[in-house]
Amino acid sequence: MSERSSQSVGAVHGLHADTVAVHAGRQDARTAGWHAPPIDLSSTYPLGDLTGAGASLDALAHGAARAPEAVYARLFNPTVDRFEQALAAMEGAEEAVAFASGMAAVTATLLAARQWGDHVVAVRPLYGGTDHLLASQMLGLPVRWADPEAVADVVTKTTALVMVETPANPTLRVVDIAALVQAAGSVPVLVDNTFATPVLQRPLAHGAAMVLHSATKFLGGHGDVVGGVVACDAARAAALRQVRVATGALMHPLAAWLLHRGMPTLGLRVRAQQATARALVERLPTLPGVDAVYYPGLADRASAAVVARQMDGPGAVFAFALSGGFEAARAVTERVRLLTPAVSLGSVDSLIQHPASLTHRVVDPEVRAAHAISGGLLRVSVGLEHVDDLWRDLAQAIEATASKARA
Numbered sequence: 431m432s433e434r435s436s437q438s439v440g441a442v443h444g445l446h447a448d449t450v451a452v453h454a455g456r457q458d459a460r461t462a463g464w465h466a467p468p469i470d471l472s473s474t475y476p477l478g479d480l481t482g483a484g485a486s487l488d489a490l491a492h493g494a495a496r497a498p499e500a501v502y503a504r505l506f507n508p509t510v511d512r513f514e515q516a517l518a519a520m521e522g523a524e525e526a527v528a529f530a531s532g533m534a535a536v537t538a539t540l541l542a543a544r545q546w547g548d549h550v551v552a553v554r555p556l557y558g559g560t561d562h563l564l565a566s567q568m569l570g571l572p573v574r575w576a577d578p579e580a581v582a583d584v585v586t587k588t589t590a591l592v593m594v595e596t597p598a599n600p601t602l603r604v605v606d607i608a609a610l611v612q613a614a615g616s617v618p619v620l621v622d623n624t625f626a627t628p629v630l631q632r633p634l635a636h637g638a639a640m641v642l643h644s645a646t647k648f649l650g651g652h653g654d655v656v657g658g659v660v661a662c663d664a665a666r667a668a669a670l671r672q673v674r675v676a677t678g679a680l681m682h683p684l685a686a687w688l689l690h691r692g693m694p695t696l697g698l699r700v701r702a703q704q705a706t707a708r709a710l711v712e713r714l715p716t717l718p719g720v721d722a723v724y725y726p727g728l729a730d731r732a733s734a735a736v737v738a739r740q741m742d743g744p745g746a747v748f749a750f751a752l753s754g755g756f757e758a759a760r761a762v763t764e765r766v767r768l769l770t771p772a773v774s775l776g777s778v779d780s781l782i783q784h785p786a787s788l789t790h791r792v793v794d795p796e797v798r799a800a801h802a803i804s805g806g807l808l809r810v811s812v813g814l815e816h817v818d819d820l821w822r823d824l825a826q827a828i829e830a831t832a833s834k835a836r837a
């Protein structure tokens with residue numbers, strides 16, 4: 431059987447998640463005769479007979495996961511298929527569909543959602559780009575914003591989708607997925623799982639219909655891949671592939687190969703990064719001028735209970751607010767030496783950024799204010815450096831900023 435017509439090799443049943451991460455998408459290695467999966471960079475494929483090629487083209491354009499002939503790279507790529515199968519296995523989904531970026535994944539989902547209803551219900555806070563795409567109605571799909579508690583009152587028979595991020599970017603607010611699913615009734619719920627990764631949270635197990643990732647973040651993990659992916663049932667995946675074929679927001683095979691290559695170490699990375707984040711979060715309130723620390727489960731007892739119920743840990747991203755406001759936040763980002771002042775997250779190196787100026791710049795200032803995205807707020811993504819080195823760097827930057835402000 432040729433590589434491109436291979437049957438599903440993603441599902442690995444009855445094994446622990448760490449084992450699935452190593453083997454998903456490559457169970458045919460022995461019969462295929464390789465150890466590292468090959469990369470297929472073809473833009474087009476030599477055709478068999480025209481009738482067969484036409485039938486394959488029809489099937490793929492209508493959203494089939496695979497067909498006897500790949501025909502053309504916008505229709506199918508076997509390297510991307512492997513990553514998709516691996517990610518689907520990790521999320522416990524039937525299928526996954528990969529895109530050029532996280533925002534391309536959000537865009538394709540919203541375009542597909544136009545078949546399911548006439549508006550979206552969305553829970554804030556969301557990543558700035560997602561908030562902007564929804565608020566601008568650039569894709570012609572109206573949005574109704576709702577707090578998690580109000581979703582039941584806002585959804586109607588014509589709601590296409592309920593969208594939520596948990597933990598949310600940038601304040602790590604957690605939402606009870608099972609409760610939200612119940613509130614949404616028959617309307618599918620999409621969870622952006624970028625911050626938690628399937629290592630710490632599998633939203634489909636709590637009733638969500640779709641899971642979305644910016645693969646650029648923890649899934650990539652090394653700051654060298656841009657991508658997005660949605661995991662869901664086969665019918666919705668077909669709708670997403672149909673949009674992908676039509677609009678062309680493809681994941682590049684090299685990106686898919688790197689993402690698949692990184693999958694076996696995802697658990698190790700996330701758990702190590704999380705352990706360091708926990709230690710930093712514990713010490714952070716002792717520093718001068720640190721007003722508030724945002725980390726899943728810290729807000730109150732109710733959020734701690736949600737984290738305990740639906741996550742295997744709070745993750746490796748936290749945020750904190752400085753009493754010195756924007757000037758203090760700016761000074762800290764300029765004083766850090768080891769942490770890199772940069773947007774994005776989930777990389778092996780630690781990153782620090784100012785959401786109000788950068789990732790959430792496009793969000794309405796009133797919405798930012800309502801969700802604690804203040805001038806003094808900084809977001810930190812913890813990497814794999816030693817905790818003591820990171821602590822020393824953060825502490826010197828925050829202490830120097832506080833003493834400058836006092837002087």
Ligand SMILES: *Cc1c(COP(=O)(O)O)cnc(C)c1O
Pocket residue numbers: 531532533534557559560595599622624625643644645646647656657658
């Ligand atoms: C970064 C991010 C996105 C957008 O992903 P890109 O790969 O940058 O397009 C979407 N959701 C969340 C939670 C993100 O952090």
